[in-house]
Amino acid sequence: xxxxxxxxxxxxxxxxxxxxxxxxxxxxxxxxxxxxxxxxxxxxxxxxxxxxxxxxxxxxxxxxxxxxxxxxxxxxxxxxxxxxxxxxxxxxxxxxxxxxxxxxxxxxxxxxxxxxxxxxxxxxxxxxxxxxxxxxxxxxxxxxxxxxxxxxxxxxxxxxxxxxxxxxxxxxxxxxxxxxxxxxxxxxxxxxxxxxxxxxxxxxxxxxxxxxxxxxxxxxxxxxxxxxxxxxxxxxxxxxxxxxxxxxxxxxxxxxxxxxxxxxxxxxxxxxxxxxxxxxxxxxxxxxxxxxxxxxxxxxxxxxxxxxxxxxxxxxxxxxxxxxxxxxxxxxxxxxxxxxxxxxxxxxxxxxxxxxxxxxxxxxxxxxxxxxxxxxxxxxxxxxxxxxxxxxxxxxxxxxxxxxxxxxxxxxxxxxxxxxxxxxxxxxxxxxxxxxxxxxxxxxxxxx
Amino acid sequence: xxxxxxxxxxxxxxxxxxxxxxxxxxxxxxxxxxxxxxxxxxxxxxxxxxxxxxxxxxxxxxxxxxxxxxxxxxxxxxxxxxxxxxxxxxxxxxxxxxxxxxxxxxxxxxxxxxxxxxxxxxxxxxxxxxxxxxxxxxxxxxxxxxxxxxxxxxxxxxxxxxxxxxxxxxxxxxxxxxxxxxxxxxxxxxxxxxxxxxxxxxxxxxxxxxxxxxxxxxxxxxxxxxxxxxxxxxxxxxxxxxxxxxxxxxxxxxxxxxxxxxxxxxxxxxxxxxxxxxxxxxxxxxxxxxxxxxxxxxxxxxxxxxxxxxxxxxxxxxxxxxxxxxxxx
Numbered sequence: 001x002x003x004x005x006x007x008x009x010x011x012x013x014x015x016x017x018x019x020x021x022x023x024x025x026x027x028x029x030x031x032x033x034x035x036x037x038x039x040x041x042x043x044x045x046x047x048x049x050x051x052x053x054x055x056x057x058x059x060x061x062x063x064x065x066x067x068x069x070x071x072x073x074x075x076x077x078x079x080x081x082x083x084x085x086x087x088x089x090x091x092x093x094x095x096x097x098x099x100x101x102x103x104x105x106x107x108x109x110x111x112x113x114x115x116x117x118x119x120x121x122x123x124x125x126x127x128x129x130x131x132x133x134x135x136x137x138x139x140x141x142x143x144x145x146x147x148x149x150x151x152x153x154x155x156x157x158x159x160x161x162x163x164x165x166x167x168x169x170x171x172x173x174x175x176x177x178x179x180x181x182x183x184x185x186x187x188x189x190x191x192x193x194x195x196x197x198x199x200x201x202x203x204x205x206x207x208x209x210x211x212x213x214x215x216x217x218x219x220x221x222x223x224x225x226x227x228x229x230x231x232x233x234x235x236x237x238x239x240x241x242x243x244x245x246x247x248x249x250x251x252x253x254x255x256x257x258x259x260x261x262x263x264x265x266x267x268x269x270x271x272x273x274x275x276x277x278x279x280x281x282x283x284x285x286x287x288x289x290x291x292x293x294x295x296x297x298x299x300x301x302x303x304x305x306x307x308x309x310x311x312x313x314x315x316x317x318x319x320x321x322x323x324x325x326x327x328x329x330x331x332x333x334x335x336x337x338x339x340x341x342x343x344x345x346x347x348x349x350x351x352x353x354x355x356x357x358x359x360x361x362x363x364x365x366x367x368x369x370x371x372x373x374x375x376x377x378x379x380x381x382x383x384x385x386x387x388x389x390x391x392x393x394x395x396x397x398x399x400x401x402x403x404x405x406x407x408x409x410x411x412x413x414x415x416x417x418x419x420x421x422x423x424x425x426x427x428x429x430x431x432x433x434x435x436x437x438x439x440x441x442x443x444x445x446x447x448x
Numbered sequence: 449x450x451x452x453x454x455x456x457x458x459x460x461x462x463x464x465x466x467x468x469x470x471x472x473x474x475x476x477x478x479x480x481x482x483x484x485x486x487x488x489x490x491x492x493x494x495x496x497x498x499x500x501x502x503x504x505x506x507x508x509x510x511x512x513x514x515x516x517x518x519x520x521x522x523x524x525x526x527x528x529x530x531x532x533x534x535x536x537x538x539x540x541x542x543x544x545x546x547x548x549x550x551x552x553x554x555x556x557x558x559x560x561x562x563x564x565x566x567x568x569x570x571x572x573x574x575x576x577x578x579x580x581x582x583x584x585x586x587x588x589x590x591x592x593x594x595x596x597x598x599x600x601x602x603x604x605x606x607x608x609x610x611x612x613x614x615x616x617x618x619x620x621x622x623x624x625x626x627x628x629x630x631x632x633x634x635x636x637x638x639x640x641x642x643x644x645x646x647x648x649x650x651x652x653x654x655x656x657x658x659x660x661x662x663x664x665x666x667x668x669x670x671x672x673x674x675x676x677x678x679x680x681x682x683x684x685x686x687x688x689x690x691x692x693x694x695x696x697x698x699x700x701x702x703x704x705x706x707x708x709x710x711x712x713x714x715x716x717x718x719x720x721x722x723x724x725x726x727x728x729x730x731x732x733x734x735x736x737x738x739x740x741x742x743x744x745x746x747x748x749x750x751x752x753x754x755x756x757x758x759x760x761x762x763x764x765x766x767x768x769x770x771x772x773x774x775x776x777x
Contacts, residue, residue, distance in 0.1 A: 037514065040508060040514050041514060041700055042700075043511075043699030043700050043701070045509075046505055046508050046509050109697065109722070109725070110578070110580070110722065110750075111577070111578025111579055111580060111695060111722075112578060113577065113578055141750070142614070142750075143586075143613070143614045143617030143618060144610040144611070144612075144613035144614035144616075144617055145610065145614075146610075147609070147610040147613045147614075148608070148609045148610025148611075148613075148614075149609075149610075150610075151609030151610055151631075152609050155609070196722075196724065196725045197725070197726070198725065198726060223578065223695070223697065223698075225576070225695075225698045225699060225701040225702075226697050226698065226699060227511040227697065227698055227699020227700065227702075227727065227731070228508065228509045228510070228511050228699060228727075229511070229696075229697050229725070229726055229727035229728075230697075230699075232726045232727075233697070233725075233726075250576070250577060250578075250662060252662060252664075252665075253576070253662040253663070253664055253701065254662075254663070254664045254701070254704060255699075255700075255701040255704075256700075256701075258699070259699070278577070278607075278608075371667065
């Protein structure tokens with residue numbers, strides 16, 4: 001499928017240009033066409049793409065790119081800078097009312113993830129800011145929506161205010177705030193029913209909730225997979241309610257998330273948080289630059305480095321690198337490394353962040369199951385110390401014992417041993433290459 | 449009579465409220481296809497590059513997908529050359545024809561469901577989070593019930609908070625039985641129970657709900673495979689349909705969804721939901737073309753009878769309706 005990133009696309013355009021010695025205006029135009037395509041594939045709205053391209057073209061033609069020795073890279077740089085700028089700064093701050101409680105209204109289309117996000121946000125407020133939020137179940141339309149919020153409330157041990165589904169959302173919200181004051185809650189999160197932006201009655205209902213409770217924040221919750229229509233939705237919600245921020249959900253999927261750009265462009269409101277899973281702690285701060293990379297399919301090195309920094313013990317890493325270079329790595333080291341990588345988060349997430357990983361043969365379709373890692377762990381842990389240090393001594397009967405001990409089939413034990421052997425060989429080659437090459441190689445994870 | 453006139457006539461002839469509903473849903477921000485194309489035609493007397501570029505943009509903004517759009521426009525250009533069409537008003541027929549061509553391919557009558565006569569029909573619903581699986585099941589249950597069938601629902605979403613209750617409410621509304629276990633139980637076990645119950649109670653149609661899952665979650669996709677395996681094992685020939693529920697607001701990612709879910713569960717059809725908004729879900733044309741999965745139903749609202757069989761001509765008609773006027777912007 002034609003879903004490769006912008007970098008790859010520009011590469012092929014550059015190949016045509018190379019050898020001509022000079023980049024002409026029409027070359028820039030051709031490159032811009034690739035940029036346009038990349039953005040459209042990422043679901044950025046066509047109109048947003050157009051005005052964006054115009055801006056980038058101006059900069060590109062204005063010497064910056066044409067004079068550069070590496071115009072392709074220069075274009076990417078300009079595109080990324082403009083994208084990042086367009087998406088605004090990092091603004092994950094949540095308003096604080098001068099007189100508590102601070103009221104936050106969650107709005108959006110059906111199925112965007114409002115209820116789940118409400119739960120996550122409450123969790124974040126308590127965990128990170130030490131707040132005491134009250135959840136309000138104001139979705140009286142969708143069957144069992146109240147029940148859903150109550151269940152989430154139980155999961156995170158947070159009170160949920162509900163008057164059932166026979167009372168108007170305005171009344172629910174108003175009474176909830178009274179309740180919050182009485183119980184000294186400093187935040188009130190109102191979960192409203194999903195609705196179409198063109199449904200006048202339901203939009204009017206939101207307006208009157210807004211008028212009555214005077215929220216400090218109105219967050220529009222948007223599914224990151226949204227296509228061209230994102231502009232209509234965001235524009236309409238913003239115009240009618242005046243949103244103060246956006247939460248982008250389901251970004252743990254494999255969508256490029258171009259909707260982020262569209263929404264930002266039409267509402268001019270910051271994207272504050274992103275949802276990355278169904279667990280209650282899967283809500284993170286939005287980083288414009290990382291989102292820009294993602295939209296362009298360029299990997300997210302920053303997050304990767306950050307995760308590595310937070311979870312990998314540097315000293316151990318250095319030690320391991322030395323061992324790798326001398327090929328004296330043992331299964332114990334392997335296990336150690338495995339657990340460090342595991343700390344960094346789900347493996348497929350990590351892989352996605354690596355620039356070019358989607359291009360590497362075999363890696364693009366690689367699905368890494370975190371359970372498999374648990375299995376590997378079990379197998380290695382079922383070995384004796386001696387076996388781990390010198391896997392060569394593991395004969396058939398030892399293999400059977402290890403398999404039994406770990407509860408995995410013998411074939412899997414065999415596979416692991418073989419992979420480990422190959423990895424060692426590969427490392428040898430790599431260190432040889434590095435010795436010949438100019439650069440002193442950094443720390444590489446063996447199975448990446 | 450031209451193709452477009454025929455289409456219009458066909459639409460006006462269709463007696464009942466179905467068409468109305470469809471049109472209602474598709475033209476909430478009403479501007480008819482005729483208006484849209486006429487607009488295009490009015491601005492471009494001649495069928496030239498600019499004309500095609502704008503057509504391209506209309507289709508892209510309906511989420512049809514770039515590759516499909518390019519292919520369509522290329523074919524159109526050839527056709528226009530072949531038929532020596534110069535006047536832009538003549539081209540609109542060809543546009544519709546080509547779109548229908550691309551979608552239908554060799555076969556027609558794609559929206560038919562594989563329903564067993566006098567035997568249990570099992571339909572499995574799959575899709576990502578928040579697309580409207582449970583709601584669709586509720587509506588379809590009502591539809592089958594209206595047709596005089598004995599319907600049963602299986603609450604296979606044991607993961608999301610409130611999902612079982614949500615299905616139960618729909619079961620009550622439609623007046624059909626729901627087989628469930630507690631939250632957190634094994635969905636495959638729920639299916640097993642439901643299949644046994646459906647058999648022993650002589651049910652005609654069993655509709656199986658599953659938890660929403662993003663297609664890149666390996667474990668969850670494996671779980672879905674297992675659910676399907678259990679159904680296959682218990683009822684030979686089942687599931688008779690595996691319906692992927694797609695949100696019309698979804699962009700290009702829908703193609704990946706279709707691909708992955710097809711791989712895991714051999715999807716036989718699509719239910720395109722939330723078509724009553726301003727989104728068009730044009731990606732289904734590309735999905736049909738690349739993966740050969742047809743749309744079977746469209747969701748047009750939250751009420752019980754807001755589920756309609758897919759009608760290609762009506763859909764294509766709607767693709768052009770209500771698109772932003774300033775496409776040249």
